[in-house]
Amino acid sequence: MSVNRKEIQRARMLRYFLDAAIDVMEEDGIDHFTIRKIADKAGFTSSTAYNYFKDLSHLKYFAAMRFTTDYVNELPEYLKKGNNTVESWLYSWECFCKHSFEHPKIYSVIFMDSLGSVPEDLMKYYYQIYQNDILDLPEQIQDIMMEQSFSKRSALYIQSAVDEGFIEQDNVAFIADITLLIWKGMMNTVMNHRRKSTKEEAIQTTLHYVYRNVMGIVVPEKRREINVSF
Known part of the structure; x- marks a missing residue:
């Protein structure tokens, strides 16, 4: 797989999780924002989510930016x-x-x-x-x-x-x-x-x-x- 394809795949996975995070934030509020909820919404495991975001604060930050x-x-x-x-x-x-x-x-x-x-x-x-x-x-x-x-x-x-x-x-x-x-x-x-x-x-x-x-x-x-x- 070329570097470009890897980058495209990574960007696609990030969007999956970010879209899921935005949904969770809209549905449950920022105070009930968890990796598990986001991973479930995106259709992946929590461990997969941590491959793309170091911790919850990063995912929360990216989701907040969408607002x-x-x-x-x-x-x-x-x-x-x-x-x-x-x-x-x-x-x-x-x-x-x-x-x-x-x-x-x-x-x-x-x-x-x-x-x-x-x-x-x-x-x-x-x-x-x-x-x-x-x-x-x-x-x-x-x-x-x-x-x-x-x-x-x-x-x-x-x-x-x-x-x-x-x-x-x-x-x-x-x-x-x-x-x-x-x-x-x-x-x-x-x-x-x-x-x-x-x-x-x-x-x-x-x-x-x-x-x-x-x-x-x-x-x-x-x-x-x-x-x-x-």
């Missing part, structure tokens, strides 16, 4: 709302918060949970299998979506704001990190029921803090060009 399609498809429209990189980035946060707080457990699996592996490798591997998920996105956005680290993903995008004169280079990594920490903090609060907030309130609170932190590091004379408020 981000609406976010990926809607993101370009939000980016188009901005008249400059900072505005577009703020709108991208609005899109992300809208979808992540709608499905907090899904986005927690992807961006917060321990995976027992290098997240960047999992993200790239996923998009090798499901390339069509990002083919309709602009090339720049495709490169950003391939980056699993959300703070690095943000930094890649807002780098253009430096060229546009909105942000100093020294602040790129800071604003990417602090805004991610804001989201993680609110997501953790919501998931652990530490505050009585509706989904809409959680979204607005997150966006408000993101906005205030971003505006705090935008070059003062450029702030009047930012016509976004949360």
